[in-house]
Amino acid sequence: MRRIFLSLRLIWEEALLSYKALFSWLEPRAFIMLQVIQPMFEFTFFVFIALFFMGPERAQFAAVGNAFRLVSVGSIWGLISSFRQERYSGTLKFVIGTPTPKLLVFLGRSFMHVLDSLFAVFMGLIYARLFFGVDFASANWGGLVLSIFSVVFSMLSFGTIFSALGLVIRDVNLLMNSVYALFIVFCGVNFPISYLPDFLRPIGQALPLTHGLTAARALIQGAQTSSVLAQLGLEILIGGIYLLLGLGLFIWMESTARKNASLDLY
Amino acid sequence: MNFLRILTKEAWFQITCNTLPRQMYLFSLLFVPLIYSFVSFIMFQHSGQASFLSYVVLGSGMMGMWSSIVFSSSADIVRERENRSLELLMATPTPFWLIMGGRLCTNSLLGLLSLGVALLIVRVFLGQPLYFQSPGLFLLALIATVYTFASLSLLISTLFALSRVARVLQNLIEFPLFLLCGMLFPAEILPSFLRPLSWSLAPTWALEAMREAMTGGTGGFWFHILLTVALASFYLWLSALFFAKIERSVRISGTLGSI
Numbered sequence: 001m002r003r004i005f006l007s008l009r010l011i012w013e014e015a016l017l018s019y020k021a022l023f024s025w026l027e028p029r030a031f032i033m034l035q036v037i038q039p040m041f042e043f044t045f046f047v048f049i050a051l052f053f054m055g056p057e058r059a060q061f062a063a064v065g066n067a068f069r070l071v072s073v074g075s076i077w078g079l080i081s082s083f084r085q086e087r088y089s090g091t092l093k094f095v096i097g098t099p100t101p102k103l104l105v106f107l108g109r110s111f112m113h114v115l116d117s118l119f120a121v122f123m124g125l126i127y128a129r130l131f132f133g134v135d136f137a138s139a140n141w142g143g144l145v146l147s148i149f150s151v152v153f154s155m156l157s158f159g160t161i162f163s164a165l166g167l168v169i170r171d172v173n174l175l176m177n178s179v180y181a182l183f184i185v186f187c188g189v190n191f192p193i194s195y196l197p198d199f200l201r202p203i204g205q206a207l208p209l210t211h212g213l214t215a216a217r218a219l220i221q222g223a224q225t226s227s228v229l230a231q232l233g234l235e236i237l238i239g240g241i242y243l244l245l246g247l248g249l250f251i252w253m254e255s256t257a258r259k260n261a262s263l264d265l266y
Numbered sequence: 267m268n269f270l271r272i273l274t275k276e277a278w279f280q281i282t283c284n285t286l287p288r289q290m291y292l293f294s295l296l297f298v299p300l301i302y303s304f305v306s307f308i309m310f311q312h313s314g315q316a317s318f319l320s321y322v323v324l325g326s327g328m329m330g331m332w333s334s335i336v337f338s339s340s341a342d343i344v345r346e347r348e349n350r351s352l353e354l355l356m357a358t359p360t361p362f363w364l365i366m367g368g369r370l371c372t373n374s375l376l377g378l379l380s381l382g383v384a385l386l387i388v389r390v391f392l393g394q395p396l397y398f399q400s401p402g403l404f405l406l407a408l409i410a411t412v413y414t415f416a417s418l419s420l421l422i423s424t425l426f427a428l429s430r431v432a433r434v435l436q437n438l439i440e441f442p443l444f445l446l447c448g449m450l451f452p453a454e455i456l457p458s459f460l461r462p463l464s465w466s467l468a469p470t471w472a473l474e475a476m477r478e479a480m481t482g483g484t485g486g487f488w489f490h491i492l493l494t495v496a497l498a499s500f501y502l503w504l505s506a507l508f509f510a511k512i513e514r515s516v517r518i519s520g521t522l523g524s525i
Contacts, residue, residue: 030434033435033437034434034437034438037438038437041441041442041445042441045441048445048451048455048456049305049450049451051451051455052313052321052450052455053306053309053312053313053318053451054309054312058309171289173290174289174290174293177290177297178293178297181297181301184301185301185305190305191305191308191309191312195309195311196308
């Protein structure tokens, strides 16, 4: 019992400290700029592209898509950055060297990003309603919340892979931006996935976000949860696979970095 | 003569140390136009408007250009600050604005590669015919665009020099400019309360001039070029003013290198 309590305390303290450090709470402006203002501009930009090229209906399509894509900020950027910062400050070897199980450290660092990602989607959906007139009157809210959780889960799971890679790859900024690009292009965020050439569609199908987003769009229009269960199931299944891959990779990267003493090499 | 020597040296330093050897810079320069030209091309295919192709090409090219300029401008200052060399640069007899100006002019010129990437993708990989109604005027608009981006980035670099969160600012100013300048759509479709902001940005007019030169346009080319050059010159004057103020202020307070 004591051990469980200790683990939970470790997770909580890790969650809180890393989150504070990540967003430079000594400079709260940085948090507001990165978490509220920047996503709003990015969101609006993509919706206007859709509005110009494809008309108001597709603009609303892109508004919902981009509301969900905002999850990638917390899940990918947040997770990768939590270890990158340790690396830059030269403290990564101390974190890895402590007797605390690294999985707990990792879970702790992921925890706040779950809340962060949920905040991002809800903020995005509010933008979509207020500024782009997305109609939630007939939305199936229970199903919609379920779809949001499924997307947050799969995106965070995907993020674990890149967080693990961040332990050994020098230029993680490049990695993050490349992953963002995947979501912009392949996941049906700004246009239906059917617009992509045939040979590119499987990429979107294998990525997180695609299925959850399809389900969410149907649920906003009032679909029954049972009619999108297959899409939600796929989203969670894809998330589960990425989570296993990510955690496996994390353990492997940690042991490789210890063995080769390559943890702090730039 | 000394002025040119400094500019050349800074340009060479920028090319060999600060830009091309950095993967993230190359990503902004080459990969950003690739992503946006592809995404906007897919949407363009469903627009049914052949004339929108100029938005795809010029917009995605300019986005890569701006992205790489902002990335490099902020990263240069952050790097100098982290290496504790920002104070030394400021203390050299060469004016700080000239050092930054040399680097930012180089960034703007290198940024033209983004436009090249966008043209290449649309013409070769996406198989679209590209026509330039007035190649001479297009070249002139391109020169005005480089001048615009160099002066705007010089103005913004004063913010980077003062701020300890330059990397955050870098992320923050990228998309507002994409949005307000109407990089991938005409700025007229923005809500009316945003339009004055859009009009105050020289790249809005530079893009208009380039589109006019590419598509034949409605005859507003010279007016747009005039606005572009006037606004860019105003940014340059503001930058000189701010740099002088910053130099004086940080010499008194001694806080330039604070992280």
